[in-house]
Amino acid sequence: KDSGLVRIKLVICQEQKQIGTFFQQLDKTIALHQRKLTKLKELKQGYLQKMFPKNGSKFPQLRFAGFADAWKQRKLGEVGKTQSGIGFPDAEQGGTEGVPFYKVSDMNKPGNEHEMVNANNYVNYEQLSRKKWKIIETVPAVIFAKVGAAIMLNRKRLVTSPFLIDNNTMAYVFDGSWNIDFGKTLFETINLPRYAQVGALPSYNGSDIESIEVTLPNKGEQVKLGAFFKSLDDTITLHQRKLEKLQELKKGYLQKMFC
Known part of the structure; x- marks a missing residue:
C-alpha cells in the first residue's frame, strides 16, 4: 500500500x-x-x-x-489636404461588403498595424446613395484619431484604396509629390498631439494639421x-x-x- x-x-x-x-x-x-x-x-x-x-x-x-541636396521645408497643406469624417449611425453599421467605413478602433484589427486592409464595417451603394455619403477616392492617405483621448496615442495608418471615415477620425491625403511609404514614415516623426486644440475633449481642425511644417527630400x-x-x-x-x-x-x- x-x-x-x-x-x-x-x-x-x-x-x-x-x-x-x-x-x-x-x-x-x-x-x-x-x-x-x-x-x-x-x-x-x-x-x-x-x-x-x-x-x-x-x-x-x-x-x-x-x-x-538640402531637404525643402513645406507646410502639409501645400503638399496635400485634410479630410474630416462623417457621422456613422449605429443603424447603418455592421455591413460586411462594399466600401470600408473606418473608425479609430479599426486600427487595432490584426493586419492593420501599418496599412488599413480590413474594417469592422462596410457600406453598400444603397447606403451611399440614401445617405449621400461621398467616398474618399483620393488615395493614398494617412488616417488618425481626430478627437478625444485616442489622439494621445499618436497612431497613424496608411490607406491605399477608397474609403470612408467616421467623425472621430481624420485623413491626410497626399498629393503627387510624395512617395507613399516615405509619407507614412514622415508622419511617424510628427508628434500630432502637440497640435491638438485643448478643451474638454482634445481635437484637431484641418487647418491645425495643414499648418504643420515638414522637411521633404x-x-x-x-x-x-x-x-x-x-x-x-x-x-x-x-x-x-x-x-x-x-x-x-x-x-x-x-x-x-x-x-
Whole structure:
C-alpha cells in the first residue's frame, strides 16, 4: 500500500517537473522574441532620428549614397489636404461588403498595424446613395484619431484604396509629390498631439494639421527611404505576430494542461 502511494507521488513529481520544464522553455522563447522585437523597435527609432533632419536643419545626419541636396521645408497643406469624417449611425453599421467605413478602433484589427486592409464595417451603394455619403477616392492617405483621448496615442495608418471615415477620425491625403511609404514614415516623426486644440475633449481642425511644417527630400531619396522603412516595418510586424502566436500558444497549453 505504502509503495503504491510512493509510486503515485513519484509519477506526480515527475509530471510536475516535466510541465515546469516545458513552460520554462516556452517562457524563454517568448522572452527571446520580446527582446528581438524591442531591439528592432529601438533600431527603427534610432534610424528615424538620424535619417530625418532635426531642429530646423535641412540635412539629415545619415543618408544613402548619392544624395546630398538640402531637404525643402513645406507646410502639409501645400503638399496635400485634410479630410474630416462623417457621422456613422449605429443603424447603418455592421455591413460586411462594399466600401470600408473606418473608425479609430479599426486600427487595432490584426493586419492593420501599418496599412488599413480590413474594417469592422462596410457600406453598400444603397447606403451611399440614401445617405449621400461621398467616398474618399483620393488615395493614398494617412488616417488618425481626430478627437478625444485616442489622439494621445499618436497612431497613424496608411490607406491605399477608397474609403470612408467616421467623425472621430481624420485623413491626410497626399498629393503627387510624395512617395507613399516615405509619407507614412514622415508622419511617424510628427508628434500630432502637440497640435491638438485643448478643451474638454482634445481635437484637431484641418487647418491645425495643414499648418504643420515638414522637411521633404526629392522624390528619388523619398523612394529609397520609403523602401528602407517599409522593409523594417515588415520585419517588426513579422516578429510581433510570432510573439503573439507564442503567447496564444502558451495560453492554450495552460488551459489544456491545468484543470
